[in-house]
Amino acid sequence: MTVETLPDLSRKEIKDLRVLAQFTSVYCRAHQHPGKGFLAANIPGLEVENYPVCDACRDFLDYAIERRLRCPLDPRPVCKHCHVHCYKEEYRRKVREIMRFSGQYLLKRGRIDLLWHYFF
Ligand SMILES: [Zn+2]
Numbered sequence: 563m564t565v566e567t568l569p570d571l572s573r574k575e576i577k578d579l580r581v582l583a584q585f586t587s588v589y590c591r592a593h594q595h596p597g598k599g600f601l602a603a604n605i606p607g608l609e610v611e612n613y614p615v616c617d618a619c620r621d622f623l624d625y626a627i628e629r630r631l632r633c634p635l636d637p638r639p640v641c642k643h644c645h646v647h648c649y650k651e652e653y654r655r656k657v658r659e660i661m662r663f664s665g666q667y668l669l670k671r672g673r674i675d676l677l678w679h680y681f682f
Contacts (some may be wrong), residue, residue: 617650629648633646
């Protein structure tokens with residue numbers, strides 16, 4: 563993915579991508595996945611170096627970001643209430659696991675600031 567192929571991103575889209583990257587990175591670190599790297603995607607407003615992930619989590623994150631940017635619905639509903647279900651089953655399970663795990667993880671550590679934008 564390169565800057566040239568991306569449409570102008572809205573603040574909402576960038577925020578969603580940051581949440582995805584943040585939660586995936588928290589999940590990856592907490593599970594001590596070996597071999598951290600960074601997303602190859604060059605997305606304006608998303609500082610990939612803030613979100614180290616292992617190869618497997620990077621595959622997932624790449625996919626999740628692409629799905630988000632291709633979401634045809636505007637305004638986008640909360641994914642769990644969406645009728646399109648654009649995620650492949652395998653990734654759908656994974657995103658639920660990551661969101662649940664990292665949500666609880668951040669909550670327990672008092673990082674409510676990181677959750678605020680996600681839930682409200
Ligand atoms: Zn990982």
